[in-house]
Amino acid sequence: MKIYIVGTGGVGGYFGGLLAKAGNDITFVARGEHYNAIKENGLLVKNTQGDFLIKPAQVIKNFSEIKNPDLILFTVKTYSTQPVAQELKSDVNENTIIITFQNGVNNDHEIKKYIQNAQVYPGVAFLISTKINPGVIKQIGGLRRLIIGDRNNPNNEKLKDVVELIKKAGIDIVSSDDIARDLWKKFMFIVAFSGMTAICRSPIGKILADSITRSVYEKCVKEAIAVAKAMKVNVADNVFESIMKTSTDTVPESKSSLLVDVENGRKNEIETLNGTLVRFAKENNIEVPINELIYGAIKLLR
Template sequence: MKITIIGTGGVGGYFGAKLAKAGHEVTFVARGQHLQAIREKGLLVKSIAGDIHVEQVLATDQITSIERADLVITAVKAWQIKEIREDIQQIIHSESMVLPLQNGVLAAKELSEVIPAENVLGGLCRIISKIESPGVINHFGVEPEIVFGELNKQHNARLDILSALFSEAGIKSKASRDIEADVWKKFISICVSALLAVTKTTYGEMCELKETYQMMTELLQEIYVVSQKAGVNIKPDFIEKTIGFIKSFPYDSTSSLTRDVWAGKPSEIDYQNGTVVRLAEQYGVDVPVNRFIYNCVLPMELKARNRSLKTI
C-alpha cells in the first residue's frame, strides 16, 4: 500500500516507521533540519517497545509532489489541518483513505469540507512521543495504539484492510463502531494538557497535589457534561476511568501542548480547551475551569503567533 505520513513528529514518525519497516511504500512529509537528517541518515525511533531504524526513507516537504496515495495519515497539529487539506485532495484517488490522528474533535469535519467525505475516516492515536533531535523520534510513554472508524458508524471492508495493515506492522489498533465517542473520550483526557501548562506541572506532580488534582477532576467533569449535550455516547463512569489512565502515565511526562506552551510555540489550545469553551456557550453549559485555563493560555498563544494582545 502507498502510504503518506503528513507530519513526521512523535506520532507520524513512530507509526510511519512501523509501517515502512513492514515493507510498505511510505512517504514522510517533514521540514527543515528534520527532513534533511531523515534524507541523510534515515529515521530512527527510540522506543520503550523497541527501537526502529528505517535507513532508506522517502521524504519530502511538498505534499503535492506525492503520487496517488492509498492511505494518508495526517499527524500535524490540529490547527494545521486547514493548511494541508487542499494539497491532500490533489494526491488522493477515489478509493483513498484519509485518516486524521489529530487531537480535538474537529479534524474529520474540517477535512471533509474540502476532501470528499467518503474518503475521510475518523481516527485518533494514543502515544507519548516527541522529536528528540533531527531525524530521531523518542517514544517514552503509553502503549501505542490507533483507533479508527467510519464517520457514519458503519463497518465495511476498508476497515478490515486497515486492521490487517496495522496488525502486520505490529501496531495495536481498533476498528471502532462509534468513532465519534472514541474521539471525544480522548478529547476529554487531553484537555488536561493545558492545566499542566498553566500550573507548570508534570502528570505525576498534578495528580500528587490535592489542589491541582481537584482542578483536573472538575475540568474533566465539565467536558463530560458538554459531550452529553452534544449527544455523544459516553458512559458516566468514563471520567473515573480517565483519571485512572492519567495516573498510569510516567511521573515526569507531559503532553505536546504543554511543551509547546512552555517553549513559547503555537499550540493546539483553540482545538482543546478553546473548543470546550465555544461548545459550552453553544449548549448553554458553564465550564469555569476550562474557561479559566483557556483564558490563561490565550495571551501566550497570541504572542506565540505574533498577534497583538489588543485583539483579546
C-alpha cells in the same frame, strides 16, 4: 499499498516508523531540517519498546511529489489542517483513504471542507511522543494504540482492511463501532491532561500527586463530561473513573505536546483543545470555569 505520513512528528513519525520497519511502502512528508536529517541519516525512533532506525527512509518535502496514494495518515498539528488539506487536495483521488490522527473531535469534518475527492475518516491515537530533534522521534508513554472508524458505517470493509494491514506491523489498532464516542473519550482526557500540564508547567505526575491540583484536574474532567453529555455523546457511566485511571497510569514524567509547545514558545493547539470545549459549552449553556481559565491563560501566551 502506498502509504504517506503527512506530518512526521510524534504520532506520524512513531506509527509511520513502525509501519516502515515492518516492510510497508511508507513515504514520510517532512520539511526543513527535519526533512534534511531524515534524508541523510534516516528516521530514528526512540521508544519504550526498543529504539530503531529507518534508513534509508523514503521522505519527500513537497505534496506534489505524492503519487497515487492508497492511504494517508494525516497527523499534522490541528492549526495546520486547513493549509495542508488545501495543498493535498490535488494529490489524492477517489480511492485514497485519509485517516486523521489529531487532537480534537471534528478534524475529519474540517478536512472534508477542502478535500471532497477522497475518503476521509477520523481516528484516535493514544501515544505520548514528540520530535526531539530533526530526524528523531521519542516516545515515552501512552497506550501506543490506534482507533479508527466510519461515522456512518461502523462495518466499513475498507477500514477493516486498513486495520489488518496496520496490525501486521505489531501496532495495537481496532475499528470502532462508535467513533464519535471514542473521539470524545480521548478528548475528555486530553483537555485535562494537556490543559493542566500546560497551565501548571508540570508533568502529569506532579499534578496528580498534589491534592489541590488533582482536585482542579478532576473538575476539568467533569466539565468536559458535562459538555459531552449535553451534546448527546454516548458517554459510559464510569467514564470519569476510566479517565482518571488513564491519567494515573500515565508515566508520571509525561508532558503534553501542549506543554512542550508552550515551553518552547511555539504555536500551540489550545484552540482545538480547551478552546473548542469552551465554545461547545457556551452553545449548550454549560458552565466550564476551569477550562475557561486554562483557555484564557494559554491563549494569552501567543
